């Protein structure tokens with residue numbers, strides 16, 4: 001048979017896991033074009049350079065038991081040390097004139113992390129996903145008979161038997177504008193503030209941070225703050241530096257970076273009594289973030305038409321564990337369509353035609 005060609009659009013955790021799964025199951029029976037608009041792969045689990053280290057700006061924890069995460073990682077061909085957080089966040093119970101932390105949050109789902117930081121998951125997936133074309137922004141997708149034509153910004157085109165769209169929903173809507181008009185999941189910009197302090201300038205006993213209580217939803221602009229060096233000690237390479245990450249509520253997008261940093265510094269001062277200025281501060285923005293728990297009703301189907309699939313953020317799936325599961329399903333759909341078994345023997349093409 002002629003080699004099947006599959007285009008994957010977006011190299012976040014979803015696209016990387018799909019590329020790795022296809023390579024593992026199909027080897028040279030499939031040619032994978034993994035296209036990434038940004039200058040580097042990883043999407044929301046990329047590390048950012050901050051205070052002289054790579055630091056997680058978005059996801060740091062995965063809702064899973066250590067055993068469940070380890071088996072999900074093995075399924076995509078990687079083994080990484082899984083760690084538990086060093087404690088639970090407290091609850092922020094008053095945020096008007098005097099901010100007050102309550103008891104540690106209990107009853108939350110079990111979460112685990114990757115020793116050294118979540119960005120190591122991206123780095124490991126990049127190692128098993130095969131070649132990635134960074135700086136390749138997809139403009140548009142159209143069918144051509146039983147094939148799919150992916151047009152890149154700049155004019156290049158790639159013809160494939162199957163395409164898996166693994167970008168955020170706004171980008172997916174743009175790319176698929178001539179193919180389907182689906183009620184795409186709702187999304188909004190999201191920001192986080194990173195602050196680095198000299199560790200001697202902040203209390204030793206800081207807890208891992210806080211989650212905002214429901215009562216403060218309208219008055220407190222951050223949904224939570226994490227002391228990364230407390231929660232995940234191995235994720236902060238510089239022993240003298242303490243790093244806080246405050247994640248902004250979706251409704252506070254109009255603030256300038258300066259205002260956001262000032263607000264986060266004041267919050268740290270009010271809660272932990274430090275008067276020291278941070279040694280570094282940065283605001284990270286994501287143009288399209290889904291809510292933490294999008295309504296399942298807003299989820300788009302995985303298979304849109306023969307040879308065309310959505311995965312992860314594109315269809316309203318959020319969270320790393322759920323994206324890994326969704327990627328495994330997308331790989332399964334491609335294997336089914338190819339009539340391939342897990343050992344890699346493929347007998348057909350994704351569009352359903354039998355190829356000699």
Ligand SMILES: Cc1cc2nc3c(=O)[nH]c(=O)nc-3n(C[C@H](O)[C@H](O)[C@H](O)COP(=O)(O)OP(=O)(O)OC[C@H]3O[C@@H](n4cnc5c(N)ncnc54)[C@H](O)[C@@H]3O)c2cc1C
Nearest residue numbers: 010012013014037043044058059060061138312313319320
């Ligand atoms: C602040 C924040 C905190 C979070 N915390 C957690 C957490 O603690 N635990 C957890 O499990 N989850 C968390 N999440 C959610 C989690 O990060 C995401 O659900 C997951 O990373 C999404 O992966 P993805 O690959 O589907 O999408 P993305 O990571 O968004 O990847 C999509 C990729 O597509 C690329 N792309 C976009 N447009 C195009 C185009 N036109 N052409 C080509 N490429 C394109 C993008 O550059 C990107 O690399 C958090 C998210 C945010 C924003």
